[in-house]
Amino acid sequence: MTDETDVETMRAKVRAVYDAHSPTFLEYAGSTFQSGLLRVGPEGTEDPRAHNLELARRAGLRDGDHLLDCGCGVGGPALDTASAFPDVRVDAVTISPVQVDLANGLAAERGLADRVTFTVADYHELPFPDASFDLVWFLESAEYSWDQKALFAEAFRVLKPGGRLFQKGLFRRDGDITGAPLAHLRELEEVWGVTAGLPSPSETWGAIGGAGFVIRHAGLLDGEVGQDRYVGAMVEVGPGGVPTLNPFGEVVFVPHGDIPLCYAECRAEKPL
Amino acid sequence: MIQLPPEVIGKALADADYRTRLFDDPKGALEELGVDATDDLVGGIQGLDRAAVESFVASLGDAVGDNAAG
DSSP, X not given: OOOHHHHHHHHHHHHHHHHHHHHHHHHHHOSOOOSOEESOSGGGOOOHHHHHHHHXXXXXXXXXXXXXXXXXXXXHHHHHHHHHOTTOEEEEEESOHHHXXXXXXHXXXXXXXXXXXXXXXXXXXXXXXXXXXXXXXXXXXXXXXXXXXXXXXXXXXXXXXXXXXXXXXXXXXXXXXXHHHXXXXXXXXXXXXXXXXXXXXXXXXXXXXXXXXXXXXXXXXXXXXXXXXXXXXXXXXXGGGXXXXXXXXXXXXXXXXXXXXXXXXXXXXXXX | OBOOOHHHHXXXXXXXXXXXXXXXXXXXXXXXXXXXXXXXXXXXXXXXXXXXXXXXXXXXXXXXXXXXXX
């Protein structure tokens, strides 16, 4: 059991990371704050909008749905989705006030502020009534949870009966990790404010099922996801044509390739 | 300072074959990723210091590619 002091410490840590990094992330990487993008753009490229709309398809989004985006970043997925589905309404929450400010600006620029609402909230304690949403998704965000049991119970609460849950994330691979890879994993978690350790897919899927959801699909995304855009966003070319890490890369680049990571997705339903 | 599209930089860092194509045929390599090959962009790539790029890639070690840390 985590006491309230610990919870506030963890909230503050995640908030601090994203308050600090979000303007730079937006400048260099764009409005979709995910490290791995499905290679579903033209010619198999990593196109953020195509990626977001493919996730919406996989999530089973239908026009007319009320969508909750938990851990929304600065709103790229929510805004891409709303622009493609004219009858979808989106509520989106993040623990970072800076992200909400940036997201509101982007929503206004795209003329979507009437259908997409960004709110500062802890996704373990959502400010919405029971049975409010048709679809709740977590796109590289559930990793930050310090209590996945509580997290998915809260998602279950705010979903309508028959509503859908979709989660796409970065995980540590199942199995024991020791030695240098473990130390490097801890380094990665520290950089990104992952306060309770990066979960494995089976841990997360277990938490989803444990909350009462019926899992319809759960699987790894090996080979489907690339990080070229994310890594490229960390680099700039200086005078003389010499590449260096830019301010974003200097903060977030983790110089290790031995961490056993994977991407995975899960689609589940709240029973009727 | 040249601001190259992140998907181009990332692909070039992770994929040695693509990096070669980028240096040898910038226009074709950009179009391969669906990026508009403007004169400025092609000029920017032609201005890259090839040795410095290879050195930078080497400095990243195995941290770039499909197993790169998030």
